[in-house]
Amino acid sequence: MNTTALIMAGGRGERFWPRSRRNLPKQFLSLTDDGKTMIQLTVERILPLVKMEDIYIATNKNYRDLVRSQLPEIPEENILCEPVGRNTAPCIGLGAAHIGKKYEDALMLVLPSDHLIKFNNMFLSALRAACQVAGEGDNLVTLGITPTYPETGYGYIKFNPHATLGAAYEVERFVEKPTLEVAKEYLETEEYLWNSGMFIWKLSSIWKNLGKYMPETCSRLKTIAAAIGTPEEETVLEREFAAMPSVSIDYGIMEKAEHIYTIPGTFGWDDVGSWLAVERIKKTNEDGNVVNGNVITIDTHNCIIQGKGKLIASVGLRDLIIVDTDDAILICEKHKAGDIRKVTENLKICNRDEYL
């Protein structure tokens, strides 16, 4: 059976402001030292498993040109534009509809475009194991990340350590972001994994579950699928897609369906959720700083400083994030990184779109 992939690249994350902007979200930024963008790395990573022409990118119209310029090897017809954002279930369904025009059935990897993975070979091993499990029956497989600390910003997957299928464990349930107390308990039981949002299944399996748990959405997706390649394709897509409710695949199917399996992984996954991730990704110097660009640090420790051409001089600083761009500079206390969105909210309210 052919292995295909749908890479989801419609996100508009604001947590990397001022480097990320409305017209340049995180997945199109390079945050690693190799200069490659997140989406380029995502594609490159799976090439040993999926042929370039079997990789599909789901995004929206505004980012179509970015995808084309950053991924010129992806066939143009594989760039799927959602007319409006409707969360992951409709997005994945759109991918399934297009892939279904090429293959009667196929394995389908579903991957976010803005995560980083340090150990590619381990990741590929996990994917191969997942493909094996997903190839049987109508199993839905998700990659779970073995937690290393009690993170409260992720959802968790509770698996049954006694119910295995190959390298996979049966999923008992998906749980929302926990409190710190609860996250600590999860960590101790060793029966919880972080929900990475990476899925593997056959087209036939996901269609079956869409039909069962999201029948209206499924029917609209089939209408869209039938119109692909016809003169009505665009019109039908816009009408049907907008009519679907905004539902995540987790909520719409994974939390309800049967035959859900997870492959635990420890492949250096990072969701790169905020500027703080830069400390994990890049090497810190002897003062604990991560410094890029034209920077002089005096008595400065544990800071993330991302310069551009302009000289940045820091004196006596601790635990700050400093990011310079052509038109804006951010200075943020590390533990307040979550409040960066208050800046973008302020910019929205004041109609200062040039900075968004």
Place this chain on the structure above:
Amino acid sequence: MNTTALIMAGGRGERFWPRSRRNLPKQFLSLTDDGKTMIQLTVERILPLVKMEDIYIATNKNYRDLVRSQLPEIPEENILCEPVGRNTAPCIGLGAAHIGKKYEDALMLVLPSDHLIKFNNMFLSALRAACQVAGEGDNLVTLGITPTYPETGYGYIKFNPHATLGAAYEVERFVEKPTLEVAKEYLETEEYLWNSGMFIWKLSSIWKNLGKYMPETCSRLKTIAAAIGTPEEETVLEREFAAMPSVSIDYGIMEKAEHIYTIPGTFGWDDVGSWLAVERIKKTNEDGNVVNGNVITIDTHNCIIQGKGKLIASVGLRDLIIVDTDDAILICEKHKAGDIRKVTENLKICNRDEYL
């Protein structure tokens, strides 16, 4: 007797880096909301007492054009350029030599060009009182600032509260920058003033004391004076000035001479010694911030933020100094403002003159 003034504007202060540069030191910057530079304010302040054509500016060649453009009303021949920096005694002597070509004797105010004074009328009253005392005998008068807190960064003047002459007190001695302990004692005795570096005397008085306490320098200054207006003026100045030792007027004369008086003042004097002064000069907002330019502050308190065109967004900050310029940005913990010179030292070592 005519009242003249010598404004000393040769300083190359680095404490306002990155706004102050080698080719734009502090006295040529505007740090107040009125947009006037420090040297412009210094001239404006004394105009009720001194005619424009009797104001002399001592600076160096590099700043001659800055002086001319910022003070176009000052006669060009009143801009005196020191060939090399030799501290305040030779500088003041050069001023006295030039003023002596115009007036046989005159009162001479000696003023730094980079201090701020909030209450001009009180300052003028103090100067008038000082002129009266300086007009008698060969008295040397200095303006002392009534200390408001135990500052350790200034020299102090010990006066005799029982020996008065008009509004002035006899000076017992000048003392170096004290420790905090000692500064606290000074404050309690109420017999110490801050040494402001502002002096008032007659030409004849300062010449007499130069002759007595700095005879070699005095003789070289007289050689310079004799050459003024001759074709050899430039050559003589360069030769004689370079040959003088580098000595401050405090050390060379004030600490040794007799008939030293001080007028205590409380006219809102500020030596604007570092970026921290901006908090004293400008209004802080309800969060304790002093903000200029294109700035968004989120949960930011007691910060000094001096922007230019670029948007500065601050999140979760406390007690920082942030200064943006066209080619460099400084982020400095307030209590480490003294370490800003470590940045400029680093730039010097690395030959990055473009930032100095």
